[in-house]
Amino acid sequence: xxxxxxxxxxxxxxxxxxxxGQNFLTDTVLLDQIVENAxxxxxxxxxxxxxxxxxxxxxxxxxxxxxxxxxxxxxxKPVLKETLADFSNVExxxxxxxxxxxxxVENKLGGQYIMxxxxxxxxxxxxxxxxxxxxxxxKAMVIMVQEEVAYxxxxxxxxxxxxxxxxxxNLRGSAEVIMRVPREKFTPAPNVDSAVVKIIFxxxxxxxxxxxxxxxxxxxxxxxxxxxxxxNLMNTYKISRTDAENALNNSGLKTTVRGENLTAEDYVLLxxxxxxxxxxx
Ligand code: SAM
Numbered sequence: 001x002x003x004x005x006x007x008x009x010x011x012x013x014x015x016x017x018x019x020x021g022q023n024f025l026t027d028t029v030l031l032d033q034i035v036e037n038a039x040x041x042x043x044x045x046x047x048x049x050x051x052x053x054x055x056x057x058x059x060x061x062x063x064x065x066x067x068x069x070x071x072x073x074x075x076x077k078p079v080l081k082e083t084l085a086d087f088s089n090v091e092x093x094x095x096x097x098x099x100x101x102x103x104x105v106e107n108k109l110g111g112q113y114i115m116x117x118x119x120x121x122x123x124x125x126x127x128x129x130x131x132x133x134x135x136x137x138x139k140a141m142v143i144m145v146q147e148e149v150a151y152x153x154x155x156x157x158x159x160x161x162x163x164x165x166x167x168x169x170n171l172r173g174s175a176e177v178i179m180r181v182p183r184e185k186f187t188p189a190p191n192v193d194s195a196v197v198k199i200i201f202x203x204x205x206x207x208x209x210x211x212x213x214x215x216x217x218x219x220x221x222x223x224x225x226x227x228x229x230x231x232n233l234m235n236t237y238k239i240s241r242t243d244a245e246n247a248l249n250n251s252g253l254k255t256t257v258r259g260e261n262l263t264a265e266d267y268v269l270l271x272x273x274x275x276x277x278x279x280x281x
Pocket of ligand 1: 020021022023024025026049050051052053054055056057070071072073095096097098118119120121123
């Protein structure tokens with residue numbers, strides 16, 4: 001018989017910290033669904049960020065080969081010890097995930113892995129960007145985020161939700177909103193509903209492409225959203241209108257496009273066609 005979360009927290013004298021985004025899930029059916037939708041099998045190593053009282057960690061441990069979890073709040077040590085007592089395939093590291101060196105984290109995981117997290121709201125974007133830009137062995141990311149953020153991550157081009165983060169994801173793979181989770185499912189309930197997003201990483205999606213240079217063009221594309229891209233390119237790259245228009249035309253794009261109209265593929269092509277310092281006129 002599962003002990004209710006409130007009784008466990010009371011026993012350990014724990015008051016949840018808003019600053020750490022401590023809104024915990026308790027519904028075991030929902031947690032099992034998240035793990036099911038994440039596609040975790042007994043061959044998978046899972047990285048969980050923010051284990052809380054361990055409800056999701058436990059659901060993951062039942063299915064995965066191994067779970068490595070990071071939790072910033074040391075006060076949760078005795079709680080996690082109790083929740084995860086029956087599992088020998090879980091390792092919890094107490095520390096701030098933002099202060100870890102990602103290659104050290106990946107070395108600990110040992111190979112390919114799935115990242116699963118009910119993310120604390122205050123670091124949602126930095127965590128996603130860190131893994132999207134720098135993770136080497138990640139296969140998939142299954143993250144619970146605020147619902148409006150979820151729709152931004154999985155947005156289609158030329159919509160108001162589409163942004164630099166959407167393109168960043170599409171440079172590594174693709175994102176899909178897989179579940180809505182109403183606020184009442186959390187303890188305590190936050191002010192917003194949430195959704196689970198699954199990001200599948202495609203190995204070498206853009207092989208031999210300088211993604212750092214492409215990301216700079218993406219940043220430029222969204223720097224003044226209302227402006228036409230040609231103007232942003234002229235300002236950022238200090239190039240003439242003709243050079244900017246040629247780069248767009250050579251990439252199969254109209255000179256009137258805005259940054260939000262371009263797919264990740266368009267950005268890759270545009271980055272190749274932009275004149276760089278030292279190019280002969
Ligand atoms: N996984 C649990 C669940 O689903 O019920 C808890 C999720 S709760 C939204 C987020 C958790 O992340 C909290 O336990 C919080 O203490 C932890 N956390 C917040 N910031 C963190 C950080 N920088 N590094 C690691 N864990 C963090």
